[in-house]
Amino acid sequence: MTAASESLPHLEKGHAGPHEAHEDIRQYLMFDPKPRGEMNAMVMESMLTTSWKFWVVFGILAFLVATCFIYAWGYMIAEGLWVAGVMRPSYWGIFLVNTVFWIGISHAGTFISAILRVFKAEFRRPFTRAAELMTTFGLIQAGASIFMHLGRVWLAYWLFPIPNVRQLWPNFHSPLMWDLLAITTYILGSTMYLFLPLIPDLAMARDRSTGWRKTFYKILALGFRGTEGEWTHLHTAMNFFAFAIIPVMFSVHTIVSWDFAMAMRPGWSSTVFGPYFVLGALHSGMGAVAVVLFIMRVTMKHMDYFLRAEHFDALGKLMLIVSFAYSYFFFNDYIVQWYGGDRWTDTLLHWLEEGPMAWMFYQLIFLNIALPWLTLWNKKIRQTPWLLALIGLLINLGMYWERYLIVPVMLTINRMPFTWKLYEPRIEIFLTIGTFSLFLLFYLAASRLIPLIPVWEVQEGQMAHSLRKVGKTHLPSVSEVDLTMQ
């Protein structure tokens, strides 16, 4: 079933023009098909091949998780929140910065997988799963960060509407309660959305495994064979998920923004905070996808076949467009507050521009706005994986600074100057290292346990692509092969 290769024009030797076109078109994954068995073997080999370097990195990350995440959190639970730097006026420290940051990272998975699936953007096919994994793993870190912030984490069940004898009931009119509901919906929804398209690839892995892996994949593949009925149910569900998860995604980060915007504080009380946060989330998420794809490409076998310059190019364009939109909302938020003339808001803005955290403010502007605008218009840069990954990494640094300024710094400059005290993180630094390490550790483990490339989606795309003769040339064209459109 290699429709794309079969439909490539038959070319005679010595016919230089079309031959060159033929060779050129193979730079695109959809026009460079391999037999399904070969692609399966490549993906399986990428999962099964582990060098000593992998185990060294795995060991370091496991150590960091054990010390900076498990031990540090355990210590904080045992000792209380006084070991953290949160205190008046910055009661929300890095825990909330991390929560917002990780929810932001999680948005790219949904964006790439759902929105691009709805609009049938073909370049999405090989990297949807890598992006979806970011959603699930990112949300786990966001959830963990909130629980860290709770302090008495064992009382977390008070958040849930469980009939009780305490005469306490969740206040559904509080943005913090909306957070719980929205993040719970999002993490469950995105995990189900990750799992559904994974089932056929787990079945493929089951057919090619022995020992414990066979049992593992057999359980997860649920008995999938690929009957017409199974594909139809799967496609219908995936289509519904692709549409339904988009408003959920928007709601989550909008609600996170309302944690701030609903309060009458300088810097926070803003009507554009919702879309501004959503765009910021997409900005950091896109950058993170570029980093993950680059790491996958250089560390996993055969990934250069699946992840090509065209994919980095498309991702770079998306990053550029998102940076335009982000800049628009950033400026919108800034100029309205600047123009408003409120005394305390003015104080805050001057403090951001000239105070001790001004370096962070200017880095934010440079990394989130100037850097993508100056670089991503260039096709060569977009098509160079390491450069795009570096830009993605720097955008994420800028986005982290942005969240840092919004949470502890804007809490510092309030209407009571006698409380002003700059936040100094303490154990939070270790816990932050811990969440980053846990995210990477999850990813590393996933790269060896589940097929990170959705092989069936790649093959489906290759079947749909062909070259159509128009006049003297052949033009790429794509057919509609969506089951749900029949």
Place this chain on the structure above:
Amino acid sequence: MSENNTILALFPDINPAADGVEKLQEMGVSDNDITVISGVPLTPAMLGRSHPHTNVSLLSLGGAVAGFCFGVFLNYGTPYLYTVPVGGQYITPIPPGMILIFEMTMLFALLATFLGVFLDSYFPNYRPLEYTPEISDGKIGVFFKCPAGEQKKFIDALSTLGAESVQPVEAQQL
């Protein structure tokens, strides 16, 4: 009445598989007795088959309705069970309630859709099933039932149409 055997015809591509399905229909095999299995989704139109019925959309809708009702109950019902009057504020204001109702509607709809795939596909299913791993390597498997005495006729017909192998299969552990 003769006993029916399950036969698996393995095809290398879509076109011969579609021809094979058409031939089976011509030879009197009921559409219900034919199952096409593939490693990529194939539209029923490609194979000349009717569209399989799915309840997933209906279940999604049911989930959404249930979630909406649950959201309404949480937001406009439970506050009266645990009333906390706060200086002049409404016990059940409408605008903030919309957020909870939206999230519950979406959560239940997504859960019902996910469960719908399980129910309609009979997942998880760890019983022995008719299958061959070559299917996930790109082959298209056409399973059909035919009377044991007429097996050869079917095997010959499908082999002529390009089937790589046509043989009886037994259910096996996947």
